[in-house]
Amino acid sequence: MPHLLSTGDDEGVVKLWDPRKPDAIRSYTQHFDFISDFLWLQDKKQLVATSGDGTLSVMDVRSTKTEPFAQSEDQEDELLSVLAIKGGTKVVVGTQLGILSIFNREKGWGDCVDRVPGHPHSIDALCALPSSYPSAHSTILTGSSDGLVRVVELLPTRLVGVVADHGGFPIERIAVDRGGQGRWVGSVGHDEVLRMTDLKDVFEDEEPGAEGKGGDDRDSSDEEEKGGDEEEDADGKEDALGQQLAGLKRAKSEDEGGDDEDGKESVVNEKDDSDAEDSDAPKPQKKKRKKEKDALSGKAKKGKNEVEADSSFFSGL
Structure with a gap:
């Protein structure tokens, strides 16, 4: 309201003031x-x-009644700070025990719908992030009595990090410049110092880390792909090498067989040995043969029956 402000005192009295009038x-x-x-x-x-x-209590300033529009049940803890999130649909309250109590406006102000623990000390101040950040609707700044200003993401809950440190002195207030749309956050505490923190630097320090992590993942995936390509190349090389070795073996077999077709057939196909043995022509000695075969010695296969011929039998004739 352009000409209305409110005050609250140590006795729990809330007053509405118009600066143009002397009394509340x-x-x-x-x-x-x-x-x-x-x-x-x-x-x-x-x-x-x-x-x-x-x-906590809710007062409709348009009403002339001095009774609140709504009041919550006793939360059994001191309520120290309050802030709206999720476009104003939910309200976060900081407590003395370090618990963030969440109220849902659609479900009324009777009791909180969720409690988020995690702060080791009381949460004395709350502040929203500028809307320029993608997670501003669910991320808040908290000021605790341990002197730390933290960035906390709610629903789901995640501690993003610490923004400022007042050296252990309790923090009383946190505010963002330019009506909450700037990049600087100011925090004041019992150390009698106004600390200004550049939010852009804080979040940019985190974003490159995330990108770097993603880059590492991409690098690792590239390395995996590269490794896979190398494995495929190795497999291809092994296949090519195997083919070359097979070709060399065949060529060697052909070379060792010489010009004699009978000798070549004896190396390539052992089943044709019988045909080679029936030949009376003298056969040259082959490199890979263990011993020279005599055409009249050994076994001669005739169907299923086998006839053994002793060379000494023919020597006396």
């Missing part, structure tokens, strides 16, 4: 402990307040 326009007293944070819902013109009494 309206006061709400539904809380009995300190008011820790506010969230403005533009679509419904509603103001959400979190309190140390463990509850």
